[in-house]
Amino acid sequence: MKSFRFFLLFFSLFIIQSGYSQVRNEYQISFENAVHHEANITAVFSNLESGTISLRMSRTSPGRYALHEFAKNVYDVKITDSRGKDVTVTRPNPHQWDVSGHDGTLNVSYTLFADRGDGTYSQIDETHAHLNIPATFMYIPTLKDRPVQVTYLVREDLNWNVATQLIPLGGNKFLAPNLQYFMDSPAEISNHTVKEFKVDSRGTEYIIKLALHHQGTEEEADQYFEQIKAIVEQEKAVFGDYPNFDYGEYTFLACYMPNVSGDGMEHRNSTILTSKTSLADGGMEKNIGTVSHEFFHAWNVERIRPISLEPFNFEEANMSGELWFAEGFTSYYTNLILCRAGIITQDEYIEGLSKTYNYVWNSPALQYFNPVEMSYQAPFVDAATSVDPTNRSNTFVSYYSYGSMLGLALDLSLRDEDDLNLDDYLKLVWTKYGKTEIPYTIENLFFTLREYAGESFADDFFEKYIFDSQTPDFKKLLASVAIYPKTDSKKAYLGVDIAFNDDDNAVISKYVKKGTPAYLAGLEKDDVIVAIDNQSFSDIDQFNEVLKKYKPGKKATVVYRRLSEEKKVLIKFGVNPEVEITQFSKPGKKALLKRENWLKAK
Structure with a gap:
């Protein structure tokens, strides 16, 4: 088994050999005025070409598809050259600073206001510095391939420590190999507790960490971490092995504090988990679903990645037609994994299908858009804001929910076809596009289903339910596992x-x-x-x-x-069109066996 220490030594040599130690974009951030939600940020960009250099604040954040205009919280901007001499700065748009008259180096300083703790924005107060990188740091787009070094000047008086997927350099200094990785690497800086365990994948050992910022007890943290372990193991069983976590670790950055906003956001080797609900006050049950969803993204989205999101665009909204698969199939597995992990019962899982079923299949929006076109709506709905009313209740179904129901339909349909199943289809997708990290298209998903389940099956499913918005025969599909959609025709x-x-x-x-x-x-x-x-x-x-x-x-x-x-x-x-997914009173043995094979631990 490879040791993590050997891996770090190898990577250190790689840094030196590749020139990472020579020219870096360097940031420093401090939090003296955290009580008023401010951070002081400095940046040094050196070895610049002559001419105009464009500094920007991002307009988007990895995993979010709408515009957020992070520049609105930046002020007191000062830009000089290496000798402290003023340079010429113009503003071609609200999120950009064009700089000329420099000497090859730019020294930048500014103040950031941040008071929303979630998977997109940053929050700074005396409980923590919860940092999403696009909402925090200016960048130079033309330097996207340079390594990035950031120093977090933590509040030692508040016992803060840093949790992040960035490469540790010591002394609260961290390194990213390039801009994309930096932007994808949030940090939870607080007095948090850390739990960890090791997993093995094809002879390589990885460390799975929980960095938990909460007001609860160590016993609650231990109990919650046991649930996380079960989720990690069951999700690995779906795909057959773990991803190659780049630097030997994967970290759950969980902040369950009353001052944050509920959210979850996947990243390549970590995930943000935020909730106002403490573990003692129901969070043990309510927060765990987000863990299941976001860790599944370590495969589906972070490595099985649609070509429409590769690379992620920090200057424009990101539109993808594959979100019914990327987000929706992940949503299908969210509760299924909780069931397989023993965190919820099979009865609870079956009962929980009704809400999503009714939301999707009773929506008039299906007459307007298919799942691909619903996915295109993400820039309008994914934490996007507008002041004018919309007709979304009639024209939009969330690609999370729509894709979740399509995942259910595909899984049960496959299980009716010579004992195939969605797990094994995803294993094939993982092998072809995840392990290789070849970005996929909808056509790739289609042809992979053809390869797995046959041409007629794949053609029928995609024609009816992906490229059109027809409703699968759920009465038949659910009956195959001894459940059915019960209606109330008298109300x-x-x-x-x-x-x-x-x-x-x-x-x-x-x-x-x-x-x-x-x-x-x-x-x-x-x-x-x-x-x-x-x-x-x-x-x-x-x-x-x-x-x-x-x-x-x-x-x-x-x-x-x-x-x-x-x-x-x-x-x-x-x-009333609403249904209640319920179990057969006298189920057959074959259907019960099929249900057990579907829902049991792997």
């Missing part, structure tokens, strides 16, 4: 989301979905439903009691108020 369905305001008025709180009885009757968001057949209500329980008096197909007069004007409309109630 009247109006198709509105109701919220009662301070005046006890029933307000339609969301845009009404196309095709529902309310939509066909012309009801819309912000309308106030005053009465149904002269029956009034002042809370949601009373509203639901009124609806219980009706059956699907019956009609009622609805009185509603819009912009202070009272109106009436005749509505015909429909059948």
Whole structure:
């Protein structure tokens, strides 16, 4: 077995031989004013060519596809040459500084304001410096192939330490081989606890670490880490082996503090995990799903990588048509892995399918976009912000959820075909495109499925469900593992989301979905439903009691108020389209065996 010490020695020689020790872009960051969410950053860029040099703040962040304009939190920018002499600076756009009149070196300093702790932004306060690199450091795009050295001047008075996937150089100095790796290497700088264990892959030993920043006990950290171990082992079983973690380690950067925002973000040899929910207050159960999702990305996204995201663009939004596979199939495995790892029961896993099923297959958005086109919407929805309302409830289904349901459909379909399964298809994708790190296209996924399951099977699946938005025969597929989508055909369905305001008025709180009885009757968001057949209500329980008096197909007069004007409309109630995924009361042995093979530990 190769030792990690030998690996570091080999890499040190590689650094020297490749010239990494000669010319580096050097950063230093300190946190004297952390109480007011500020960091002081300096950078030195040397051996520059003459002419104009463009400095930038990123507009995107690895794993996020929308624009975020990180330059908005940068100020007090000072740029000089090597002798401290002022240079000429112009601003061609909000995120760029064009510098001329330099002597081959630029000394840059600025202040960063940062107060959002998640997988995209940075947060600085006296609990931690939670740093996502694109949100923190300026860069020079033309120097993308240079190694990067960063020094974190930690707050020793707060007992801070640094956790990151960057290569340690000692003294809180770290190295990245190039700009892409630097941008992909977040840091959690805090008084955190560290847990680790070793795994073996094809004779190489890797260290899996948990850097946990929380307010809980050591016992809670130990219990949580045992769950992480089980997830790591079960996800390895899907692909057959571990990725080659570049520098011998993979680190979970978990920050479960009340001041952060809930999130998860994958990186090549680490992942960010943030949640307000502490391990003692439900986080042991609620936070673990993000661990499952993000570690799966160490294979699917970080190494099995769509060509549309390679290399990641820090200057423009990143659009990919493969997110139904990259994010969606990962989402399918999120809870499946928890089940196989024994963290949730098989009953809990099956019950949990209903919510995603209803969200996807009851959406009118499927008539507008297929999974590829849904993936194209990522720059508009992936933590993107806008002030104008959108019609997303009618036109968009998350590629996470859509892809998760397609993963379920493909897995169960394969298991009906001579005992094939999605695990083994992913092993083949991993062998062809992950281990080799050859970026894939949708066509590559298609032809790999042809290779694995046959031409007719692959042609049918992609034609109907990837290049079109048809709904798989879930009644048949679920029955093969002794579960089924149960509907309630006796319950009247109006198709509105109701919220009662301070005046006890029933307000339609969301845009009404196309095709529902309310939509066909012309009801819309912000309308106030005053009465149904002269029956009034002042809370949601009373509203639901009124609806219980009706059956699907019956009609009622609805009185509603819009912009202070009272109106009436005749509505015909429909059948509630929502289903509950439930188990057969008398399942057959064959179906039970197939279910067990699907959900059991590997």
